[in-house]
Amino acid sequence: MSRSPSSWLITGVVAMALGLAAGDLARADDSDDNHAHHHAVPTQSAAQRTTAEYTIPDVDLVREDGKVVHARAEFDDGRPVLLGFIFTTCAAICPITSATFRQFQDKLGPNEPVHIASISIDPEQDTPSRLRQYARKFGAGANWQHYTGAVAASVAMQRAFEAYRGDKMDHAAVAFLRAAPGKPWVRIDGFAAADQLIAEYRAITAPSALASR
Amino acid sequence: MRSAALFTALLCAAGSGVGAAAERPAPDGENLYRHGQLPTGALLAGSRDFGANVTGETAACVNCHRRSGLGNVEGNIVIPPIIAKYLYRTRQANVLDLTLPHVPGFTPNGWAYTDETLAQVIRTGVRPNGQPLNALMPRYALDDESMAALIGYLKNLTTEPVPGVTDTTLHFATIVTPDADPVEKKAMLEILQRFFAMQRDVIAAESRPMRASREIMYRVTRRWQLHVWELTGAPETWQRQLEDHLATEPVFAVISGIGRREWSPVHRFCEHNSIPCLLPNVDLPVVADNDFYPVYYSRGVLLEADLIATRLFDSTAVQPRRLVQVYRSNDIGVAAAEALATRAKAANIAVEQRAVPASPESRGASSSGAALKRAIAGVDRNDALVLWLRESDLAALRGDVPTRSVYISGLMGGLESAPLPVRWRAATLMTYPYDLPELRRVRMNFPLGWFKVQAIPVTAERVQTNTYLACVILSETLGHMLDSFVRDFLLERMEMMLSRRLVNGYFPRLGLAPGQRFASKGGYVVRLPATAGDKLLAQGAWSTP
Numbered sequence: 001m002s003r004s005p006s007s008w009l010i011t012g013v014v015a016m017a018l019g020l021a022a023g024d025l026a027r028a029d030d031s032d033d034n035h036a037h038h039h040a041v042p043t044q045s046a047a048q049r050t051t052a053e054y055t056i057p058d059v060d061l062v063r064e065d066g067k068v069v070h071a072r073a074e075f076d077d078g079r080p081v082l083l084g085f086i087f088t089t090c091a092a093i094c095p096i097t098s099a100t101f102r103q104f105q106d107k108l109g110p111n112e113p114v115h116i117a118s119i120s121i122d123p124e125q126d127t128p129s130r131l132r133q134y135a136r137k138f139g140a141g142a143n144w145q146h147y148t149g150a151v152a153a154s155v156a157m158q159r160a161f162e163a164y165r166g167d168k169m170d171h172a173a174v175a176f177l178r179a180a181p182g183k184p185w186v187r188i189d190g191f192a193a194a195d196q197l198i199a200e201y202r203a204i205t206a207p208s209a210l211a212s213r
Numbered sequence: 214m215r216s217a218a219l220f221t222a223l224l225c226a227a228g229s230g231v232g233a234a235a236e237r238p239a240p241d242g243e244n245l246y247r248h249g250q251l252p253t254g255a256l257l258a259g260s261r262d263f264g265a266n267v268t269g270e271t272a273a274c275v276n277c278h279r280r281s282g283l284g285n286v287e288g289n290i291v292i293p294p295i296i297a298k299y300l301y302r303t304r305q306a307n308v309l310d311l312t313l314p315h316v317p318g319f320t321p322n323g324w325a326y327t328d329e330t331l332a333q334v335i336r337t338g339v340r341p342n343g344q345p346l347n348a349l350m351p352r353y354a355l356d357d358e359s360m361a362a363l364i365g366y367l368k369n370l371t372t373e374p375v376p377g378v379t380d381t382t383l384h385f386a387t388i389v390t391p392d393a394d395p396v397e398k399k400a401m402l403e404i405l406q407r408f409f410a411m412q413r414d415v416i417a418a419e420s421r422p423m424r425a426s427r428e429i430m431y432r433v434t435r436r437w438q439l440h441v442w443e444l445t446g447a448p449e450t451w452q453r454q455l456e457d458h459l460a461t462e463p464v465f466a467v468i469s470g471i472g473r474r475e476w477s478p479v480h481r482f483c484e485h486n487s488i489p490c491l492l493p494n495v496d497l498p499v500v501a502d503n504d505f506y507p508v509y510y511s512r513g514v515l516l517e518a519d520l521i522a523t524r525l526f527d528s529t530a531v532q533p534r535r536l537v538q539v540y541r542s543n544d545i546g547v548a549a550a551e552a553l554a555t556r557a558k559a560a561n562i563a564v565e566q567r568a569v570p571a572s573p574e575s576r577g578a579s580s581s582g583a584a585l586k587r588a589i590a591g592v593d594r595n596d597a598l599v600l601w602l603r604e605s606d607l608a609a610l611r612g613d614v615p616t617r618s619v620y621i622s623g624l625m626g627g628l629e630s631a632p633l634p635v636r637w638r639a640a641t642l643m644t645y646p647y648d649l650p651e652l653r654r655v656r657m658n659f660p661l662g663w664f665k666v667q668a669i670p671v672t673a674e675r676v677q678t679n680t681y682l683a684c685v686i687l688s689e690t691l692g693h694m695l696d697s698f699v700r701d702f703l704l705e706r707m708e709m710m711l712s713r714r715l716v717n718g719y720f721p722r723l724g725l726a727p728g729q730r731f732a733s734k735g736g737y738v739v740r741l742p743a744t745a746g747d748k749l750l751a752q753g754a755w756s757t758p
Contacts, residue, residue, distance in 0.1 A: 091276035193263035
């Protein structure tokens with residue numbers, strides 16, 4: 001049921017003006033929508049790979065250790081990056097992303113100079129201390145950081161990665177990999193297996209790939 | 214005391230299903246479904262082709278199919294209802310069953326599960342028709358005993374008749390505690406009564422034909438009926454009183470409500486009886502991470518305590534030598550002061566708690582001046598002074614401000630109309646857990662416009678607005694439920710839709726999720742303008758401590 005914020009606003013406003021439930025106006029499309037999505041759903045792990053140029057926005061994020069960091073500086077420190085979006089009270093989809101990130105982390109080992117980043121799409125709820133708890137739960141090591149910040153900063157990050165769907169409840173599974181600053185991002189939509197992420201990671205960080213563009 | 218009672222309430226709630234004790238689902242099945250624990254005590258384990266295996270809590274069915282078992286739509290993934298009533302008939306047959314909730318995860322099809330095929334799909338991830346399930350759904354290699362417990366649970370889940378729902382009427386209650394402010398109470402009740410009357414008018418004006426379309430089939434428009442449950446006497450007796458009310462007037466949910474000093478008996482009643490209690494006007498809610506049914510706008514004064522703590526202890530600026538807090542011994546400032554003291558101690562800052570004896574019930578406040586003066590005595594400019602005081606006490610403050618670090622609670626002190634003496638105004642900081650007046654002005658046109666149309670005078674704007682907003686949210690959530698009147702599902706839908714609303718009265722935004730029961734998470738710290746009525750002077754941005 002993805003829905004642009006503006007249509008929600010309009011539905012809400014009209015409904016409020018009429019004193020009706022927004023659902024009254026939105027109802028007709030609900031079930032048809034679902035049906036369509038049902039068929040669009042990828043079955044067994046059909047993750048889709050694309051590449052894209054994304055510009056990290058000029059915003060500050062707050063890391064789980066409470067430190068305010070500039071997003072660009074944080075992700076352009078030279079290390080390869082694996083990046084994803086989560087929220088700590090997300091029960092269905094995010095645990096998969098985080099479990100996969102953990103396997104990625106564990107398979108590469110603690111000495112691999114990689115930066116794993118999980119960015120909250122529910123930043124007001126996800127305070128640094130809640131992020132620390134979440135990071136512990138998923139076994140995040142020294143290379144894996146979680147980020148929150150102002151709502152606008154989180155939205156800017158999601159928009160920059162074309163992952164903004166208007167509301168946290170509409171999010172979808174997607175992961176991003178980049179070999180180095182200036183290189184394109186590999187975007188993997190759907191549930192990627194950790195091995196798939198590792199293969200992707202090896203390919204883009206191979207010396208030959210890094211030398212070319 | 215409170216936490217012990219709460220703990221008992223939690224234990225009771227954990228064991229109770231939706232309905233009567235006799236029909237209670239097997240605890241084994243419930244443990245598996247909700248907590249990812251097998252009858253043997255071992256952890257439930259789920260696996261997926263692409264890795265991302267899960268165990269225990271994370272593997273529990275409740276994460277995706279939800280507490281009601283009615284499923285969900287998350288992102289672009291449909292999570293179907295899995296209560297037996299759905300699965301054991303062709304879904305085409307379900308379409309014709311008007312007693313069966315229509316839910317977003319619904320897909321019509323021509324076949325039905327049996328115990329064997331259901332066990333098989335849970336173990337293999339392949340439907341009887343050969344269709345593999347979406348990769349999100351783990352496969353569970355359950356032993357026969359666990360499977361039997363699980364399937365038994367699914368057969369009982371969300372089957373009991375829902376109290377407060379009849380063919381023609383949806384019953385709701387609102388709860389008023391005896392200590393509620395009389396003006397605010399009257400204002401709240403008026404909003405509720407007018408909203409309910411309007412809902413009835415809308416229903417009466419509608420003559421919706423029963424078209425043979427799936428969505429419409431389920432829609433039987435019911436009128437809303439409000440029951441006002443006014444509590445009397447001591448808080449220890451409230452839970453009992455509420456249970457008596459519930460027995461004589463069964464309701465589907467509790468909407469809004471108003472309290473002042475004590476709300477925890479109401480909270481316990483809601484959780485214990487599995488009744489959604491939605492968005493009451495209370496400034497000290499109960500924070501209990503595992504409770505499901507009570508939902509609040511915010512953590513109230515506890516949020517204010519965190520806003521103050523962040524400024525006083527987390528910044529790199531000079532920290533106070535000592536934290537002095539003043540509050541009435543019978544008011545909600547007690548809990549707020551306790552929360553802030555804990556933060557201070559963690560930051561190694563000395564704390565002095567100065568309780569002023571209970572205020573006289575008459576809101577006169579002539580003797581307050583002297584008592585407050587004593588409470589503030591000895592505070593100097595190296596101290597931080599936090600006043601958890603109501604308006605009448607703030608008005609009674611005398612003399613000069615002893616330190617530049619004085620905080621008052623906006624919720625207790627009257628927000629922008631806090632009656633601080635002139636000499637205190639400029640020096641005092643106030644927590645303000647709402648959007649700033651000038652930022653919410655346009656948004657406020659909706660409630661204010663409605664009050665005007667309804668000829669309701671604005672006597673307690675905050676309470677009236679929050680009550681109206683609660684009604685609108687309820688109305689929208691019910692709309693999204695397509696008349697699937699299941700209490701757990703009401704909360705699940707609210708979790709899903711609330712953060713999509715963009716016009717929220719006093720609040721910049723609201724949001725819930727599984728496990729989130731406080732819809733607004735932040736606030737401002739402001740200074741009062743020199744002249745009452747001028748713009749508040751925000752000290753920094755909205756922050757979420």
